[in-house]
Amino acid sequence: MIGDRWSLLILRDCFLRVRRFEEFQSRLGVTRHILADRLKKLVRFGVLRRSPYQENPTRYEYILTQKGLDLYPVVMAIVHWGDTHMVDERGRPMLHQHKSCGKMFDPVLVCSECGERIVAKEVHVHAGPGAAKGAAEELAARAK
Amino acid sequence: MIGDRWSLLILRDCFLRVRRFEEFQSRLGVTRHILADRLKKLVRFGVLRRSPYQENPTRYEYILTQKGLDLYPVVMAIVHWGDTHMVDERGRPMLHQHKSCGKMFDPVLVCSECGERIVAKEVHVHAGPGAAKGAAEELAARAK
DNA sequence: GTATAAAGTTCTATTTCAGAACTAGTAAGC
DNA sequence: GCTTACTAGTTCTGAAATAGAACTTTATAC
Incomplete structure (x- = not known):
């Protein structure tokens, strides 16, 4: 899409x-x-x-x-990546203010269960119920 | 990119x-x-x-x-959106486990300052130091 | 010598995209 | 009435990107 x-x-x-x-x-x-x-x-x-x-x-x-x-996290994640890795000397093109706390903020991705910040290396992937044939097998093979 | x-x-x-x-x-x-x-x-x-x-x-x-x-939040945000809005009856193709807490989780976008979950309507956008000419003006105009 | 493997490159045909002009429905100026 | 302007598109043509298939290179295995 x-x-x-x-x-x-x-x-x-x-x-x-x-x-x-x-x-x-x-x-x-x-x-x-x-x-x-x-x-x-x-x-x-x-x-x-x-x-x-x-x-x-x-x-x-x-x-x-x-x-x-619901696509807001997708767009914000891209914007934040750009703010981190693609800005020139002048700085960020836009700043985001969180209405409820009033502060300028960065979006942070956290775990829904423990609230800790998520990084790629701290995540295990498992085949779910809707896993495609083949993909599931490959995934299992790679996990070994 | x-x-x-x-x-x-x-x-x-x-x-x-x-x-x-x-x-x-x-x-x-x-x-x-x-x-x-x-x-x-x-x-x-x-x-x-x-x-x-x-x-x-x-x-x-x-x-x-x-x-x-650092692009992990981007990819995870897209995956989670797909899990929410695009899965068929069989369910999610993949499940994610957070190694540090051990639980299957969803990624959640929160405010770096107050830790609350972020939704689009709770965010104000301001022109930053690197704002493009024109974009900044339009943004200011729209904010009124 | 023949087959297999990984990581590409090269070719043609199809699909998508860019750039510009054009259309439809309506209001406003004069 | 005639002309111009506004908004949201549609319709062309040529350029660029992508698909699908075959080919190349370097090396090992049989």
Whole structure:
């Protein structure tokens, strides 16, 4: 769903309260043709919904559904990685403030069970009930 | 860097301890031509390093650098979103166990300052020192 | 000599994307 | 009425990326 050049950038802008075709287009510089196609696709996946905001003529804006809002950790994780590894001398392009505590923050990934910060080397992967044949076997083989 | 069809899938496999050309190719089904190109690109970005694992003939494997390991939250956030919104009746393809606490867990994004779970609507965005001209202005305008 | 293996490279055909112009429905200026 | 502007697209053409298959290189095993 996000394996193309623009979908993630469109979603990022959604989280910045961008909602309308022209605004996506001018901010991102994406071809109108592709933008129309991506918005359709994101609506089809249930990540955005197309909602009328005026009549005569009827015009629509694109709003994140709950399924779309749940992508926030994905977008924030990418942004934070960029802030850590890709900024120039000038520093971060954007700062994030947590309304409930009032402070500028970084997003941190933690374990739902113990609350500790998660790093790749501290995680074991097991085949789950929906594991694909083959993938499960390979995984088991690698675990040995 | 990840705005194409395969880079994120290659990185996911890296976190599953996949390291060699043939293994990426057979697991993902990606064209060899494209795989070679993406691996080169990821090395160029400093996310993977190409390291010899035998001589005669010299063969190389691809290993995550620290910059690459730091992408773990990105990959985990996507996986968790898929687990939440895209699984079929059979359930999750994979389960993750946190070595330090021993439990199967979900990744949770929290605030670095107060430790509370972060949701999109609880975050304010401000222009940072590296803000692009124009983007900063638009952002300020939207905040009003 | 023949087969196998890993890690690529090279070729053609198809699909996707970029860049630009065009369309539809309506309001506003004059 | 005629022209211009606004928003959200659609429709072209050419360029770039990807798929699918075969080929290359270096070396071991039989």
